[in-house]
Amino acid sequence: MLTLDGIISDRGSKYAVSGAPCRSGEEAKALIAMLCKSKKFAKATHNSWGLICDEGPIKNDDGESGAGMIILRMLEREGLRDHLVVVTRWYGGKHLGGDRFRHVQACVGVYFEAVREG
Template sequence: MRVLDNIISDRGSKYAVAGAPCRDEAEAKKLLKELKRRKKFAKATHNSWGLLTEAGPVKNDDGEAGAGMVILRMLEREELTGHLVVVTRWFGGKHLGGDRFRHVQEAVRIYLEDLAASG
């Protein structure tokens, strides 16, 4: 899995983004389990993810209401099918309100740019 750590920090909350080629929800859950083998990611407050499959979109907010849909919308815009994207947040003690969606969007953008740059 490609992992970009410490990409965004706001009011104590920290964000990372990760992803990998993925065919379906079952594989997504295996990849998420693999990511959580890293102690830091296992202790995260939220591991929200989205995936566009041949059968349709799959997402999980992991307690960060609406985050999965933000990830899906960006994947749809890029027409990136068969690639799991996970946005991880470590809650810093202060509520971010609507800024949290902006940060999820920014994390996915950073991931997609890194993916494109690596060919």
């Protein structure tokens, strides 16, 4: 699993993005469990994710309402199927309002660039 940490820091909240090839919801859950074996990611406030596979679009906001849908939309636009993308947030104590959605988008964009570059 490719993990890019320290992507964004805003008002105490910190963001990372991870991803890997993935073909099903069950495989996605196993990959998330693997990610959370790292104490740092297990302690994250949110591990929101999206995946488009043969089962259809699958998402999990993990308490960050709307984040999974943003990830799905970006996967769709990118034409990236069978690939799990996870945006992790460690809450910093201050509400970010709509900025949190921009941060999710920015993290996914950084991940796409890293995948393109190989």
